[in-house]
Amino acid sequence: MSDRGTGGDVPRGGHGPGNRSRGGQTGASGGRGGGRSGRPPRPVRDEARNVAYDLLRAVDERDAYANLLMPTLLRERRLSGRDAGLATELAYGTLRGLGTYDEIIAACSDRAPEDLDPPLLDAIRLGVHQLLKTRVPPHAAVGTTVDLVRLRVGTGASKYANAVLRKVAGRSLEQWLPIVAPDPDQDPIGHLAVAHSHPRWIVTAMRDAVGGDFEETAALLAADNERPRVTLVARPGRASVEELLTSGAEPARYSPYAAYLSEGDPGSIQAVAEARAAVQDEASQLVALALTRVPVAGGDSRWLDLCAGPGGKAGLLDAIAVHGDEAGSPAWKPDAVLREPDGRSETAREGASGPVAFPGGARLLAAELQYHRARLVRQATREAVVITADGTVPAWRAGVFDRVMVDAPCTGLGALRRRPEARWRRDPRSLPDLGRLQRGLLTSALEAVRPGGVVAYVTCSPHLAETAVVVGDVSAGRDDVETLDARAYLPEVDGLGEGPYAQFWPHRHGTDGMFLALLRRR
Template sequence: MSDRGNGGGSREGGGRAHGGSGGRAGRGQGPGARQGRTGGDRRQGAGGNRGRGGRPPRAVHDEARNTAYDLLRAVDERDAYANLLMPVLLRERGLSGRDAGLATELAYGTLRGLGTYDEVVAACSDRAPEDLDPPLLDAIRLGVHQLLRTRIPPHAAVGTTVDLVRLRVGVGPSKYANAVLRKVATRSLEQWIPIVAPDPADDPVGHLAVAYSHPRWIVTALRDAVGGGDDETAALLAADNERPRVTLVARPGRASVRELLAAGALPAGFSPYAAYLPEGDPGMIPAVAESRAAVQDEASQLVALALTRVPVAGGDGRWLDMCAGPGGKAGLLDALATHGDEAGLPGASAAGASSEGGPTRPVPFPGGARLLAAELQYHRARLVRQTAGEAAVVAADGTAPAWRPGAFDRVMVDAPCTGLGALRRRPESRWRRDPRSLPELGRLQRALLGSALGAARPGGVVAYVTCSPHLAETVTVVGDVLRDRGDAEVLDARAYLPEVGDLGGGPYAQFWPHRHGTDAMFLALLRRR
């Protein structure tokens, strides 16, 4: 999912089970109705009382809220990735349990809701959000999130935010924050949306963009990908704003789901190697700490598993993961190649058909293969080596490969993409992505898929995967490459995922957060003629 280099693939990272998944967002899409001047409001309210002798009360240092605030500032100032920085901040500050959960929820929830919150701030202020000092704006956003999307009592949400502003920004700005937040607190989120969002009858995309805090271009792309219905688009956008569950993978031959369940995880719904962690730090589980298991989205597990289930005539001992960093899918593929699909297949009689009508059947791979994991960036290749212990790992450019053509029986190309399928985990990414990157990404995706087909032997299988449902990155790329090459056929990917329903009309498989509770992962399976 990274669009830096061609060593893409999803960042299947850690974090805690109470957290989701890092510049700064501009204002949300659509006009914001202004409701009068509040910047000069000096009325007493929560956080605005005077102490003895007329002095302002002393601000209280709230470690959880300060941690959330520091993460927002790092995202703004340093383009930090929230899902990578938050675990570091929690460890450094000794936060755990409820305090860690509060810091994570406040930071991630605020990042997800920026588009909506900025419109509400605009309606309650005499200054546009983009005209406010960024440190003050981030603190106000934290307060708005607490008021509109948490169960924190309004007086506590306002008071703690004003304390935060007084401590971190200044006394004068704290009075401004108090005035704005007191006006925000007069309505619920449901009452604010009709005020700040465009009328859905006149501008349905603009309404969805403000109501669900997504840039307009992303709303349009997701609406097209999911089929054009406003109701399902709204359900998808709402799922993007939910805190994702933490999913673990037990790498076969190295760990078992039973071991994860014994450590407190819960049975998963689809992948035979998955378990859900309801709370706590995954790194405290021995299998995870020892890299025998890992945090990995269920769809990410299943697209790798599907590649191993396609029958391949002749030899089947040479596999390639062409964009392996940082190693999530490579770790599972390496274990499956070495030890086989120990969990087997549910519904072993499930059968599909190739695009030419020939019968196909999912078959558990018995093991005994070897994986070559290639990654363009050296530091990411090192991460792959840590997770795929028995694979051969090389730093190599998948578009200009060093291996000979037709050398592999199975090839995974987890292509760099916009990452629109993982907005739940990296909430800041929706504000960083730019549709102008699509042409460049599309050229890279076509080059990688063409190279992957060239690396597969005749009769070999290629999995093309993106963590984005954007049509320009999925069906369009596959269709263009097939038309240009003419030496591959499309298999029905759904036939190799009997655990999962509602994957679309085929022959591709499309996972969705609102349907499956996973990232919006796309899978195409191709066989080299």
């Protein structure tokens, strides 16, 4: 691990502490006792642990996304109930804890983790997670991991894994941290990086985002390592919160459209299966709702989601536009706002380029650069017009929309709970390119909205370079842009910051770290 002991950044040319060089030897120390023949007992295949292991290997070898691959693996291996829960906890928990676990493995091994074969290292990490963060008895954690290594890597490697894990089992996580983490007085960033398993650059960004408070930074990093609850959204006019509650969900804290699902498969709920409801973080719901709450003078019939994929916010905006606003707003046709075809855009909804009969209320135009993501937006919406278009090179006329949503691509540091491998995959070197894209999208949104209309700039990241700095740079020197106090449109939520922006936090609100700025075109 590069900068080992100080919580350094991504260590080998890959996405995290797990992406080590592949030429190391496995070693052969330790071992399990054999039978009368001198041979070790035949290993037992534990399918839940094999699924977790396969997911770790896919993340390492193919840059797979854990949240997308895990459901597929569970379905293919026919795991459900407790076994599915165990596989998910082992895989996600291990991915979250890689930085800490590698430091402990290094302290218990005669070689650095980066010198081990990646398949062996991933298996040992699974064992370390069971020993230090689960209720699995130590003998079971060691035994099942050794069996896994024998089955998937080799007998010699299993002896090495056995020796390392027995040393790890000699102390608890609380006892290991003072040994492997830097002194918090001498290197507070490095200490938090190892103690909470985050790359150093992310710890620094989080500290800056919370105003330099190290105690709050620690609480935020700890929240990133907690398993997030499943939050559902009932799209208005199509489903109700009451319907979700009768299906086993619990009342939500903030959003009037939300409910929490403590257990079970969301897809088993009829409203979710029929796309009348969906899984959506509560902060994601609220930033979309805030955009709809800002009063606008004049008409309010044309809404735009500038980068709508994969469709979460578009799905809610589409439902609110049609069912949540006053009826009788004039219908509009896509060709009233779209520019003449020039090869830069392609409709993703059949017939979207022609007239649309509106029963009343507002209507959403949802634009997405990638066609396959535009198809996902189409599945999430009912009445919206969905097109594939580059939001920075707009396919619509300027100054025609009443409300515009800019859910800009970002580092995703606010959703590390849900994407456990993202912290090892992200690189601070991506920030300049993302910043240029974010500024381009916000500038395009301000050109698309009419005078008196409102723009919501949203990122799922608290990083200042992606939030306040972007909004400040774009609005600086523009007399036609007014920054509104976003907190005023979220009265049900406290702790959103000093304004005028609103920042959600995992440790304060139990949501993703969503940022919201509201800008009115004068």
